[in-house]
Amino acid sequence: MYSAFGIVKPTGRNVWVDGLEDYRAVGAFSFMGRYRLIDFPVSNMSNSGIDCIQVYIKRKPLSLTAHLGSGRHYNINSKRGDLQVLFPENRTEHDLYNTDIDSFFTNIEKIIEMPQEYVVIAPAYMIYKMDYSELVKQHAESGADVSIAYHSVDNANESFLNCNILNLNKQKGVESIVPNQGTAKNKNISMDTYVMKKTMFIDLVNAAHKLSSMYTLRDIVNDVSCTMDVRGIPHRGFFASITDFKSYYDANIALINFKTARELFSTDWPIYTKTNDSCPTQYFQDADVKLSVVSNGCLIEGSVENSIIGRGCEIKKGAVVKNSVILAGAVIGEDVHVENQVVDKRAKLIHVKELVSDPSEPGYIKRGDTI
């Protein structure tokens, strides 16, 4: 067993989710009703035996720090383990300068003092299940300097457009890391998940910082891939990347299918989250709910189909919710028809009776809005 600590990266400029991101960091996004995106990397780490975890936040820390708390709900040992939330000290108004390297560099003391030999770096905007202890083992035994997890897809021409591609040679050596331009179907998408020795990581952060104040971890790893041994490690199973509004919506909807969900969730790999102590959900006489994922604490009197309902929502009589993602505490009023929408937290849809968007461009209702 190799010792490793975990880092959850701040999200880069390739990620912007319209609407939702006005209110919270990407890691704090609600997902599948009861989860937040941060639950996935942190649970992966916890399940992999990594219980010293640093979460870096770039902006809007409130929701995320409230959700992470002491980290006890992630099954992290409260004495030996540690969940740190780190914020860059010298954040500027120019987002170009607020890179992941900048976050790491300003907190380099915190990284140096970690006693573990290896570090696993994962993003908050990608959803997958991965045993990092296997990743570290594979990396350590390969003798590589840096390893990057990747996922082979056959729809890179239309999806994963804000992600990076690993160009690999036959020995899975990384030749370059380039943005996905959507030019071909079959590509190896970088999972933005790295493993290396802590000393190597510190060297790369320092080198990147010296080279350019706009450099990211991807940039420096891309630079060194021609001189160092950088390798790709393939991943199989469910994989989603939330880089914009549409991919957020699509990832939620995709997991309504129970078979798909089973690729991501399994009893031996629990995804932990913070409990809200909501009571069970009540379905009334007029409820008609099918092919949906529902959280606790809801009162449902209307129809719901192919949708995700967050905690403590009310779906009133005659309301119809279709192909939509409803976040916690929202109210869908009597006879309101909602289709292809993301309804943010505590929004109340009461007076406007028809909110239907085109399936290719789902709509968004702001947090706490009354419509």
Added chain:
Amino acid sequence: MKQNEMLAMILAGGRGSRLHDLTNKVAKPAVSYGGKYRIIDFPLSNCANSGIDVVGVLTQYESVLLNSYVAAGRRWGLDAKDSGVYVLPPREKADANLNVYRGTADAISQNIDFIDSYAPEHVLILSGDHIYKMNYAKMLAEHNSHGAAATIAVIEVPKKEASRFGIMNTDETGRIVEFEEKPEHPKSNLASMGIYIFNWKLLRKMLISDMKDPDSSHDFGKDIIPALLAEEKLLHAYKFKGYWKDVGTIDSLWEANMDLLDPNNELDLHDNRWKIYTEDVTTLPQYLGPNANLKQVFLTQGCTVDGEVKNSVLFTGTKVGTGAKVIDSVLMPGVIVEDGATITRALVADGVKIGKNAVVGSADSVEIELIAKKVKGDE
């Protein structure tokens, strides 16, 4: 926080033998209720919400699960400094042999040293097997304003059922003048809820003399309360209005679950101002398949349903297969109903599997059927 003005002791040692197979391996307070709770979550959450910091739980019958369950005081927020849930099974002491708890009062008597260590002004005695929401701080305020030696919570019950309860006869000020255990001809309809506030110094004295009395059954209702009345102490009746249920039988446990389906039910678990806390189980949200059809259902996380469910309460991790039917039933945690099976008017015990196309229970049964063993279906 300041020193405890009132400490709570929850009596949780009973088996609840009329719950048959449900309490073979767990005590009654640990029986599941309402989709995600155990019955003892109610008094524990009430304590936490009422600002009581220290709770002793007296366990005896099949206490392994109950002991570990309540010891995690964090679930109810009872884990601040100077706060905690203490599991108190009978124990051997330097000056006394290991004795089982001989009655409700004896259970407290054997833990006088525990209570003394907190030196509370008042002690609240609770049952671990009642379902209700109550603010004990309000009860304490009334106890103090009446200058009572002891206060007993009472609830109005229908006159014709009064003979099943311990009945309090009061004067116009609320002072208890007479206590009758299960009277044949009740004079009032104020039933004791088994919830008592005592001044600790007085109760301590009463318990010590009760311990020495060879004729005592060491019971609060039968011995301590009558003794206090005989000494003409001021006993006050605190009138409680709201939902309260003592689930002694399979039928009443089923009924208490069904009560949750009534949109106007007084227990109102959706009320966020008085949450009931419980174990945090890691599960998926509720998954409803393309063939799901739910009418009048209480459903919790970790359930997957692709059949028809009507007028039923389903607990954590239950699965209802395609084309299965669950009607007027209660499915305890982890129950699996395979494709095409039908369950009517039944209470299915924890983890029981109902096989493919099997039929259990019937719509016109007098009593609710308890299914505690696997039912074979088509292979």
